[in-house]
Amino acid sequence: MRLKNWINSNRGIFPERDLRFLLKCVFYGDRSxxxxxxxxxxQKKLCDLEKIxxxxxxxxxxxxxLGKEEFFALEFKVTPxxxxxxxxxxxxxxxAIEIIARNNLKTVLDLGGGCGNIxxxxxxxxxxxxxxxxxxxxFSALRIAKENAGQHSAGVIFVNTDLFNGFRGECFDLIVSNxxxxxxxxxxxxxxxxxxxxxxxxxxxxxxxxxxxNQAHLYLKKxxxxxxxxxxxxxxxxxxxxxxxxxYKIVEWxxxxxxxxxxxxxxxxxxxxxxxx
Ligand SMILES: C[S@@+](CC[C@H](N)C(=O)[O-])C[C@H]1O[C@@H](n2cnc3c(N)ncnc32)[C@H](O)[C@@H]1O
Numbered sequence: 584m585r586l587k588n589w590i591n592s593n594r595g596i597f598p599e600r601d602l603r604f605l606l607k608c609v610f611y612g613d614r615s616x617x618x619x620x621x622x623x624x625x626q627k628k629l630c631d632l633e634k635i636x637x638x639x640x641x642x643x644x645x646x647x648x649l650g651k652e653e654f655f656a657l658e659f660k661v662t663p664x665x666x667x668x669x670x671x672x673x674x675x676x677x678x679a680i681e682i683i684a685r686n687n688l689k690t691v692l693d694l695g696g697g698c699g700n701i702x703x704x705x706x707x708x709x710x711x712x713x714x715x716x717x718x719x720x721x722f723s724a725l726r727i728a729k730e731n732a733g734q735h736s737a738g739v740i741f742v743n744t745d746l747f748n749g750f751r752g753e754c755f756d757l758i759v760s761n762x763x764x765x766x767x768x769x770x771x772x773x774x775x776x777x778x779x780x781x782x783x784x785x786x787x788x789x790x791x792x793x794x795x796x797n798q799a800h801l802y803l804k805k806x807x808x809x810x811x812x813x814x815x816x817x818x819x820x821x822x823x824x825x826x827x828x829x830x831y832k833i834v835e836w837x838x839x840x841x842x843x844x845x846x847x848x849x850x851x852x853x854x855x856x857x858x859x860x
Contacts, residue, residue: 584629586622601645605635608649644773655704659731664723665698666781671839672761675812675846676701678837679759680708682808688756693717695762697781699728706737718742747798754804761812762791788814793824800830803851815843825849
């Protein structure tokens with residue numbers, strides 16, 4: 584069978600982006616000319632593609648089948664212990680890059696780092712100019728994040744801790760977090776394959792966001808920044824929580840590609856003691 588025939592008969596199954604990534608992963612190893620659609624598929628390649636298709640048809644997310652996902656033009660190992668990096672998180676990471684560059688920030692905490700996608704992308708961008716710590720409560724996620732950091736030769740410091748517990752007495756120029764923010768009743772479909780502790784938050788998805796807003800100011804340097812990814816319906820309530828706390832100035836809201844408000848950039852109002860890092 585020719586590759587173009589296989590692609591044509593499976594277009595309805597895979598969205599374009601998944602199809603491209605799938606072909607890249609299956610053909611990358613032996614540098615097959617995947618752009619030439621009349622490539623002949625040998626038995627092994629055909630079997631690989633058909634096996635992936637069967638698992639995908641069961642609803643297993645493609646990155647878990649392939650064991651990797653692209654984020655910020657880098658490849659990250661993912662397993663069922665790690666959340667699959669999302670496009671909207673790239674937008675949050677992009678804003679973090681702007682904030683770091685514009686304000687010449689030096690120390691960053693990535694809270695709830697998962698496979699390390701945010702921290703490693705930032706480190707890849709700024710190299711030695713920043714010190715970045717990535718934390719997670721999940722030891723298994725941290726193990727994968729460390730592998731990813733090794734793969735990209737990114738000098739990230741990893742800490743296994745519950746929220747800010749491991750950072751008493753430390754302050755950062757920027758705290759960035761994509762915390763769990765999915766209300767339990769919304770965890771269905773392919774989300775069920777992802778680690779529940781990476782997704783679920785009570786209080787309509789706001790539990791972690793509120794907790795982080797409550798505590799982050801203690802770990803920010805003077806006028807440090809906090810960037811949070813939020814759920815598509817959280818903007819008003821996050822605005823209210825931040826206003827009630829009175830600890831931050833909201834600098835900007837971040838929209839995703841579907842025009843939903845999916846992130847917020849805040850700046851700490853209070854002066855903090857100098858941090859260790
Ligand atoms: C939504 S995922 C984000 C993963 C990754 N940063 C990303 O953007 O794809 C949230 C992460 O927070 C971690 N997490 C959950 N509860 C936590 C806690 N109490 N303290 C630290 N990390 C936590 C999860 O293990 C998960 O890796």
